[in-house]
Amino acid sequence: MTGSELTPPESSPAPMPARIPPGGFRELGPVNWVIAKAGARGIRAPKFHLFNVLGQHRLLFLAWLPFSGYLLYAGKLSRQDAEVVILRVGHLRASEYELQQHRRLARSRGLDAATQAAIFEGPDADGLTARQRVLVTATDEFVITRSMSTETWTALAKLYNRAQIIEFCTLAGQYDALAATMATLRIPLDFPD
Numbered sequence: 001m002t003g004s005e006l007t008p009p010e011s012s013p014a015p016m017p018a019r020i021p022p023g024g025f026r027e028l029g030p031v032n033w034v035i036a037k038a039g040a041r042g043i044r045a046p047k048f049h050l051f052n053v054l055g056q057h058r059l060l061f062l063a064w065l066p067f068s069g070y071l072l073y074a075g076k077l078s079r080q081d082a083e084v085v086i087l088r089v090g091h092l093r094a095s096e097y098e099l100q101q102h103r104r105l106a107r108s109r110g111l112d113a114a115t116q117a118a119i120f121e122g123p124d125a126d127g128l129t130a131r132q133r134v135l136v137t138a139t140d141e142f143v144i145t146r147s148m149s150t151e152t153w154t155a156l157a158k159l160y161n162r163a164q165i166i167e168f169c170t171l172a173g174q175y176d177a178l179a180a181t182m183a184t185l186r187i188p189l190d191f192p193d
Helices: 025-043 048-053 058-074 079-092 096-108 113-121 130-145 152-158 162-185
Strands: none
Touching: 025 048, 025 058, 025 113, 025 152, 048 058, 048 162, 058 079, 058 162, 079 130, 079 162, 096 113, 096 162, 113 130, 130 152, 130 162, 152 162
16 A cells, blocks of 8 residues: 555545634633633634634533643654544545644654655655554554455554554544544634644
């Protein structure tokens, strides 16, 4: 499986109106409104649209947030490895929201623009480390085939212990599900670029 076989279409249609508009205090309730405000401050945007939409399901949002936060900030994978996986999922699913957020975060975690371009190109791209090639290949297989070849599994198992492999699958699955959720709900981008 090569990167070129998995490249999403080059052009995207114009953004469509949000199916569930980002909520404010009334829709979110006081707790989720404060969380959404803090999140917006954290990403340096007027609103964190993902939180302002998902927060409208008050209890689900409060259950999802620690899980998501753990994977993003405190998991057993290195933060750089997590960003490789997230960027690749965002690319495979053509999720501009994920890519807009994680291009920025990945830069702060040591993945410069050239490395990110290589991640988007695929596992055979110049500029990827051997480790990154394994992660991109494993992400491609996990997202596209919903499984992993024996060869890729063996390569991943040389990098990660059992808990890390479980977390890899959960991380890729979480961001695949988020990409589908954001696309279906048509969550607006947080930044104009």
